[in-house]
Amino acid sequence: MRYSALSIFKNALGGNKDWQPVWREPEPKKKYDVIIAGGGGHGLATAYYLAHEFGVRNIGVIEKSYIGNGNIGRNTTIIRSNYLLEGNTPFYELSLKLWEGLEQDFNFNAMVSQRGVVNLVHTDGQRDAARRRGNAMRMHGVDAEYLDLKTIRDMLPFFDYSNARFPIMGGLIQRRGGTVRHDAVAWGFARGADSYGVDIIQNCEMTGVRREGSKITGVETSKGFIECDKLALSAAGHSSVVAEMAGIKLPIESHVLQAFVSEGLKPFIDTVVTYGAGHFYISQSDKGGLVFGGDIDGYNSYARRGNLATVEHVMEAGVAMIPALSRVKVLRSWGGIMDMSMDGSPIIDKAPLDNLYINAGWCYGGFKATPASGWCYAHLIAKDEPHPVAKFMRLDRFRRGYLIDERGAGAQPNLH
Amino acid sequence: MASLIECPHCGARPKEEFTVRGNVERQRPAPDADPDTWFDYVYLRDNPMGRISEHWHHTAGCRRWLIVERDNTDHTVFNVTDAMEAKSKS
Numbered sequence: 001m002r003y004s005a006l007s008i009f010k011n012a013l014g015g016n017k018d019w020q021p022v023w024r025e026p027e028p029k030k031k032y033d034v035i036i037a038g039g040g041g042h043g044l045a046t047a048y049y050l051a052h053e054f055g056v057r058n059i060g061v062i063e064k065s066y067i068g069n070g071n072i073g074r075n076t077t078i079i080r081s082n083y084l085l086e087g088n089t090p091f092y093e094l095s096l097k098l099w100e101g102l103e104q105d106f107n108f109n110a111m112v113s114q115r116g117v118v119n120l121v122h123t124d125g126q127r128d129a130a131r132r133r134g135n136a137m138r139m140h141g142v143d144a145e146y147l148d149l150k151t152i153r154d155m156l157p158f159f160d161y162s163n164a165r166f167p168i169m170g171g172l173i174q175r176r177g178g179t180v181r182h183d184a185v186a187w188g189f190a191r192g193a194d195s196y197g198v199d200i201i202q203n204c205e206m207t208g209v210r211r212e213g214s215k216i217t218g219v220e221t222s223k224g225f226i227e228c229d230k231l232a233l234s235a236a237g238h239s240s241v242v243a244e245m246a247g248i249k250l251p252i253e254s255h256v257l258q259a260f261v262s263e264g265l266k267p268f269i270d271t272v273v274t275y276g277a278g279h280f281y282i283s284q285s286d287k288g289g290l291v292f293g294g295d296i297d298g299y300n301s302y303a304r305r306g307n308l309a310t311v312e313h314v315m316e317a318g319v320a321m322i323p324a325l326s327r328v329k330v331l332r333s334w335g336g337i338m339d340m341s342m343d344g345s346p347i348i349d350k351a352p353l354d355n356l357y358i359n360a361g362w363c364y365g366g367f368k369a370t371p372a373s374g375w376c377y378a379h380l381i382a383k384d385e386p387h388p389v390a391k392f393m394r395l396d397r398f399r400r401g402y403l404i405d406e407r408g409a410g411a412q413p414n415l416h
Numbered sequence: 417m418a419s420l421i422e423c424p425h426c427g428a429r430p431k432e433e434f435t436v437r438g439n440v441e442r443q444r445p446a447p448d449a450d451p452d453t454w455f456d457y458v459y460l461r462d463n464p465m466g467r468i469s470e471h472w473h474h475t476a477g478c479r480r481w482l483i484v485e486r487d488n489t490d491h492t493v494f495n496v497t498d499a500m501e502a503k504s505k506s
């Protein structure tokens with residue numbers, strides 16, 4: 001059923017009895033052309049674009065839990081394309097362009113809100129780096145603007161402008177950046193994929209891979225063996241676990257990242273802001289809660305909860321930036337497992353096997369990339385060649401020495 | 417992660433005092449090892465799920481290298497020993 005004002009009106013007249021489930025809950029078929037391991041945002045977007053853009057319809061998405069329980073429901077909903085390097089900028093800009101047309105495309109209200117993303121700067125060095133990044137973005141056709149202190153002050157009146165150690169000097173803004181209702185992204189892609197006949201199989205854990213030489217023949221799951229022509233991994237924080245089933249060792253470590261939401265407040269911050277002097281970023285949800293987070297906890301983890309020390313650190317950084325936060329109550333905190341790659345950039349590539357594909361290493365930037373990741377991964381799976389904007393995101397770039405080292409931190413995943 | 421790590425030298429200390437190196441099994445190769453071995457060491461990770469042994473450095477304490485045995489799915493810490501002592505025993 002296509003959603004529209006008319007459909008709401010008609011269903012209201014009929015007592016709202018005719019609404020259909022947003023997607024089916026099928027049993028797995030014996031065989032699929034493509035199996036996508038992982039029903040998160042990226043897996044569902046891949047299934048959607050494979051069916052919608054590349055004409056592949058016989059697809060099974062297997063998910064060990066339920067749709068929306070993974071990182072697609074655990075992020076801080078920010079979208080942006082303010083990247084510096086050639087290997088990243090065009091990719092994230094494609095993603096932002098897809099976000100801009102997404103709701104019309106998949107006929108679902110994802111509440112895309114282009115409220116702007118501000119990166120504050122506190123030193124001359126940070127200002128120069130921000131201007132350089134802004135110029136690099138503009139040379140790639142991405143919007144960027146450097147804001148002076150007065151403009152920032154008018155825009156964000158509640159911030160601490162008298163901090164002697166880390167004075168706010170200005171900031172780089174990408175006005176087309178913003179936030180999206182994250183769950184709706186999962187539901188919208190799931191519904192869109194389902195409408196093309198893609199089977200979304202929830203509570204179906206992948207337990208093994210059947211391999212004949214260098215060819216994958218299918219996957220073992222908790223719902224039995226399923227045969228496939230192509231296997232596409234999209235398992236985020238558990239990428240190493242599923243890749244190991246296929247005998248592949250990845251340049252990835254799993255780390256926990258926490259996020260927080262406060263009690264609902266009146267309108268307070270109408271953009272997304274990152275603090276340049278500490279690990280902290282914040283936005284306000286449409287419901288009024290302040291959504292914020294910081295850095296990863298710093299040790300390898302598969303547990304979806306973090307440590308109190310990091311909670312404390314995030315709160316301290318937040319209060320240093322916005323003193324008024326000290327009176328705000330935190331409502332909830334949660335953790336998600338990040339697939340931290342060795343250079344901080346993702347991998348969308350064929351594995352060194354005949355019919356295995358890998359989408360991993362999103363670190364904590366996976367949400368904003370969801371549509372472009374799906375699009376480029378679908379392109380790779382359907383055509384067996386990388387999409388032009390994802391051509392640098394190769395698995396073998398570490399061996400060849402072509403890292404996409406956005407942060408310049410080297411092969412230390414806990415520093416990205 | 418438990419908030420406290422039971423250092424064999426200093427007692428129970430907050431985990432922020434420690435620096436994590438990574439899995440005990442991941443050992444630095446010889447300087448003249450071939451590029452494949454070095455690539456494997458620098459970039460690839462087993463990234464195991466479950467019970468693991470890691471090298472932790474008590475940076476803000478006794479500055480000894482420790483072996484922390486823990487479960488990375490539920491944050492239980494089973495055992496903390498001095499890495500040098502563990503080496504001399506084996």
